[in-house]
Amino acid sequence: MKNQEEFKLSPTRQLTDIEKGLIWKKPLSHKVSDEELRICKEIKRNWHRGEMKIANILLEGDAGSGKTQLAKALSAEFGLPYVKVTCFADMDKSDVIGAILPVISSDRLENMEPAEQNTKDEVVEYRFYPSEIVRAYQNGYLLEIQEPTVIRDAAVLMALNSALELDGSINLPTEIIRRHPDFIAVITTNRSYAGTRPLNEALRDRVQHTEKMDLPTKEIMIERAMSKTGYRDEKVLDILADIIIILDKTARANAIKGVAGMRSYFYWADAVAEGASAKESLYHKVIYKITTDSEEIKLLEESLKNNGLLASLDQIEIELKKKEFLMK
Numbered sequence: 001m002k003n004q005e006e007f008k009l010s011p012t013r014q015l016t017d018i019e020k021g022l023i024w025k026k027p028l029s030h031k032v033s034d035e036e037l038r039i040c041k042e043i044k045r046n047w048h049r050g051e052m053k054i055a056n057i058l059l060e061g062d063a064g065s066g067k068t069q070l071a072k073a074l075s076a077e078f079g080l081p082y083v084k085v086t087c088f089a090d091m092d093k094s095d096v097i098g099a100i101l102p103v104i105s106s107d108r109l110e111n112m113e114p115a116e117q118n119t120k121d122e123v124v125e126y127r128f129y130p131s132e133i134v135r136a137y138q139n140g141y142l143l144e145i146q147e148p149t150v151i152r153d154a155a156v157l158m159a160l161n162s163a164l165e166l167d168g169s170i171n172l173p174t175e176i177i178r179r180h181p182d183f184i185a186v187i188t189t190n191r192s193y194a195g196t197r198p199l200n201e202a203l204r205d206r207v208q209h210t211e212k213m214d215l216p217t218k219e220i221m222i223e224r225a226m227s228k229t230g231y232r233d234e235k236v237l238d239i240l241a242d243i244i245i246i247l248d249k250t251a252r253a254n255a256i257k258g259v260a261g262m263r264s265y266f267y268w269a270d271a272v273a274e275g276a277s278a279k280e281s282l283y284h285k286v287i288y289k290i291t292t293d294s295e296e297i298k299l300l301e302e303s304l305k306n307n308g309l310l311a312s313l314d315q316i317e318i319e320l321k322k323k324e325f326l327m328k
């Protein structure tokens with residue numbers, strides 16, 4: 001069995017109970033991927049190599065390919081608390097560094113006459129509340145930065161950029177904080193397609209290791225679906241996986257926006273495992289999730305038919321019914 005401590009980065013470091021609680025625990029359904037092993041080895045190998053240290057990672061690729069779970073798995077492997085920030089278009093600098101907020105000091109409030117308490121201004125104090133990013137940065141956590149491609153404000157990108165320098169620092173209104181040596185940033189983003197912004201060049205340039213995350217191979221799709229749903233019929237899972245793969249390809253080729261990915265696959269397989277019609281649930285778990293446009297649905301159906309997959313689906317439908325009948 002693999003040594004659990006193999007990739008721990010700072011074995012002697014003392015974490016608080018709250019911090020320990022933030023370290024991800026791998027569920028039984030988690031399957032270690034090649035990407036995960038590669039990153040663990042790379043980071044461990046370079047950890048004490050000064051300027052060659054690897055601590056900014058980019059995971060770019062398909063929706064549902066496992067980017068977030070990989071970031072979490074790294075938290076488990078390295079023994080670092082996991083935190084995340086989900087970026088949004090209107091993010092401003094206070095979302096990156098934190099905000100100064102007014103607080104009413106309670107002891108001063110208590111000592112005041114009721115009439116006085118209305119003159120709130122005098123009891124208000126201002127306190128700086130660091131963001132999740134700053135906390136991770138200062139305390140040495142693993143931070144997942146989800147989809148920073150959407151950020152519009154150049155000043156926010158600048159702040160993120162300088163934070164990603166290995167010997168970087170963040171200027172707060174109250175102090176300058178330095179990057180904790182254990183801080184790891186994992187940027188996760190969907191690959192850009194027409195109409196979406198690519199990842200900011202400077203940000204991209206600051207990552208020291210990148211993984212291209214695609215819809216996993218069929219074998220891995222089946223393995224993950226088995227461990228997630230407990231459903232073991234390999235023949236059925238194989239055909240459902242083929243269908244997901246073809247739908248994914250067809251949607252891309254025809255610029256249909258929606259995705260057919262791992263999440264659809266899990267829910268579809270689970271529905272079939274519970275006795276739902278494979279063909280009917282194909283629509284509710286997969287196709288309508290991609291699109292409800294009739295023309296686009298026709299394209300998708302057409303492509304399944306041309307690949308012989310509608311026939312395969314009918315075939316397993318008959319076999320599943322037979323099985324059900326025999327069980328009675």
Ligand SMILES: Nc1ncnc2c1ncn2[C@@H]1O[C@H](COP(=O)(O)OP(=O)(O)OP(=O)(O)O)[C@@H](O)[C@H]1O
Binds near residue numbers: 066069263
């Ligand atoms: N290594 C793995 N073993 C088992 N299941 C996995 C693994 N990686 C991902 N999954 C499962 O696949 C699904 C999608 O994973 P995840 O949320 O990590 O994808 P993502 O790439 O972050 O998606 P998005 O682009 O939408 O953020 C989840 O249900 C997750 O549990």
Ligand SMILES: [Mg+2]
Binds near residue numbers: 067068069146188
């Ligand atoms: Mg994700």
